[in-house]
Amino acid sequence: MKSVFIVGSPRSGTTLLQSILGTHPDFHTFPESHFFYSLYGSSRLRRRLGLVDRVRAHKALEAFLNNIDAAELKSEIPNSAWYERKWILTFKNILGQIAKEQHKRGWIEKTPMHLHFISQISKYIPESKFIHIVRDGKDTIASVYYYASQYPEQWGRNKSLESCIGRWKLDIKIHQRYLSKNNHCFVKYNTLVDNPGKEIKKICNFLSIDFQENMLLRRNTGKIILKKEFWKQTVGRDITIQSGKLSLLKEEEQSLIQKSVAAYPLDILFV
Numbered sequence: 183m184k185s186v187f188i189v190g191s192p193r194s195g196t197t198l199l200q201s202i203l204g205t206h207p208d209f210h211t212f213p214e215s216h217f218f219y220s221l222y223g224s225s226r227l228r229r230r231l232g233l234v235d236r237v238r239a240h241k242a243l244e245a246f247l248n249n250i251d252a253a254e255l256k257s258e259i260p261n262s263a264w265y266e267r268k269w270i271l272t273f274k275n276i277l278g279q280i281a282k283e284q285h286k287r288g289w290i291e292k293t294p295m296h297l298h299f300i301s302q303i304s305k306y307i308p309e310s311k312f313i314h315i316v317r318d319g320k321d322t323i324a325s326v327y328y329y330a331s332q333y334p335e336q337w338g339r340n341k342s343l344e345s346c347i348g349r350w351k352l353d354i355k356i357h358q359r360y361l362s363k364n365n366h367c368f369v370k371y372n373t374l375v376d377n378p379g380k381e382i383k384k385i386c387n388f389l390s391i392d393f394q395e396n397m398l399l400r401r402n403t404g405k406i407i408l409k410k411e412f413w414k415q416t417v418g419r420d421i422t423i424q425s426g427k428l429s430l431l432k433e434e435e436q437s438l439i440q441k442s443v444a445a446y447p448l449d450i451l452f453v
Contacts, residue, residue: 184288189297193325218299317371319443
């Protein structure tokens with residue numbers, strides 16, 4: 183069974199890409215699970231030792247299964263496992279079981295933050311393929327900063343502009359680690375929007391699936407966007423460049439963002 187992860191910075195086009203690929207008859211896809219962050223939290227020590235936060239992981243999997251109307255699979259969730267292997271394989275098996283029940287040949291998981299857990303995913307799901315989507319830093323940072331201030335409860339908290347800039351820079355550095363890996367495919371958001379047919383054909387070739395024209399004509403949004411995710415509601419519209427939020431920020435905030443991303447031109451970083 184094919185295992186596919188879409189990763190990237192928040193607000194970089196991951197949901198748009200998922201909504202397109204999710205229409206392919208070979209794949210089943212899901213709302214964001216945030217599983218791996220829940221598994222380890224922000225602790226680098228946990229990741230290094232392979233230890234997990236059992237309580238957080240259990241709650242995250244329960245919430246995920248509730249969101250996809252698969253509460254009957256809660257019995258699969260381990261109660262006493264301390265190490266990552268059992269949890270990750272359980273997560274993989276749950277997604278595979280759901281996809282199989284839907285008569286699919288694979289599944290697509292999209293949580294932007296899983297970019298930070300590629301090594302853990304690859305260790306226990308070595309057949310995984312990763313699709314990275316990158317977007318201009320000004321648009322990405324401004325959008326995250328704007329929506330986190332508008333919906334702090336849904337975004338975890340109200341984020342500082344400096345933290346949004348730092349997150350984007352870190353994400354770019356992580357992306358670059360995998361540029362030469364055969365099981366990683368890179369897509370630029372603007373290129374996807376300007377020429378969706380070409381980019382989706384490239385991805386289909388990477389995934390060894392047939393390209394279908396109707397993938398560009400409809401979106402799989404009902405299964406991947408939760409009611410509380412207000413900021414994603416435009417994904418089902420025509421494929422066009424979404425207006426950035428940079429112009430909505432104060433002049434000094436705009437200036438800080440522009441200066442911060444000047445050293446990270448995507449045309450140079452991702453040729």
